Amino acid sequence: GDSVTQMEGPVTLSEEAFLTINCTYTATGYPSLFWYVQYPGEGLQLLLKATKADDKGSNKGFEATYRKETTSFHLEKGSVQVSDSAVYFCALTHSSASKIIFGSGTRLSIRP
């Protein structure tokens, strides 16, 4: 079946550091890929998405490129801020499916 694998956290970085959170997936066909972010005490929010190979999703300085050849959708940001501290979830779904498959989440902590 379909699955999503994320790098384990927690990830701790200093402010202004470069961020990469790895995400790889296993799926048949051509799923859509998502990154969600969860701030403390809140539900998940959509951060960005990509719906076909080579698409790049971007939002709030974060980017991720849909790489079908490596089945990956790594999240990157050039310069992180303390306010980026949160849990990040990679996810996939198929156009014909009603369910979304989530990764286990990666906790990110940014030191001032």
Added chain:
Amino acid sequence: DAGITQSPRHKVTETGTPVTLRCHQTENHRYMYWYRQDPGHGLRLIHYSYGVKDTDKGEVSDGYSVSRSKTEDFLLTLESATSSQTSVYFCAISAGGGNSPLHFGNGTRLTVT
């Protein structure tokens, strides 16, 4: 923000009692979901609905039932609460289709003593 309200936000109950959590949406979205979030397990789907009175099981449905009598409301019932059901429960909605993202409520923290 998508209009999703979960109630209650916090609840403490005793083992063996029934508990009902409510999710209310104002977006008229077709799909509604219940997830639970536990440390080390990420998000796990309990049940979902693809229309009024149309529901299906997720990966951790044992001990839970759902009902959707109106588009805007999706109820999750723990028939006889157990300590293993202590968790944070999230409702989510979607317009449907693979490209549609989920919009989440702020969660209900349930403690079963």
